[in-house]
Amino acid sequence: MKKLSVLFLFFLCSCKSIQHESTVITIDFKCLNDDIVRLFYTDNETPEFSAEKMLSEDIKGKNQFQTIIFEIPKEKRLTSFRIDLGENRIETSVFIKEITINYGEQELIMSDKRLSRYFKENIYVETSDYYEFGRKSVDKRYDPFLKSTALLEQHMYLKFR
Secondary structure (H helix, E strand, O other): OHHHHHHHHHHHHHHHHHOOOOEEEEEEEEEOOOEEEEEEEEEOOOOOOOHHHEEEEEEOOOOOOEEEEEEEOOOOOEEEEEEEOOOOOOOOEEEEEEEEEEEOOEEEEEOOHHHHHHEEEOOOEEOOOOOEEEEOOEOOEOOOEEEEOHHHHHHHHHHHO
């Protein structure tokens, strides 16, 4: 009976260490107008962005930076992501000071020039410094976002595996 108890305890501890930590993405973000920021992500199971793998945060317009926190479920393993910079068709600038990805005890902090290496803007975003991001419509369409680059995706894979 004692051996069985020890084996059960060992099994319980082993299972705990197998569990994956959740991934947390934190964005220091400034927007002067109320808006909605969304984070779409892919994982090992789903290589395409979809509404099922989307997190959303309502933002109150402020002149100060505010922290947006997105937590990806523990059972999902982040492979890439994109940050939608607003849904309200407001053609103003937003500002990003820093983006941090935490997975367990590991942390990846990106700001300034690192943002330009790790994210690519689409046609609805204009930036020259990767701090201020102008949002604009093109042909009456509006979908400003930043997408993780292959470099960031490789860095996440190596750092968080």
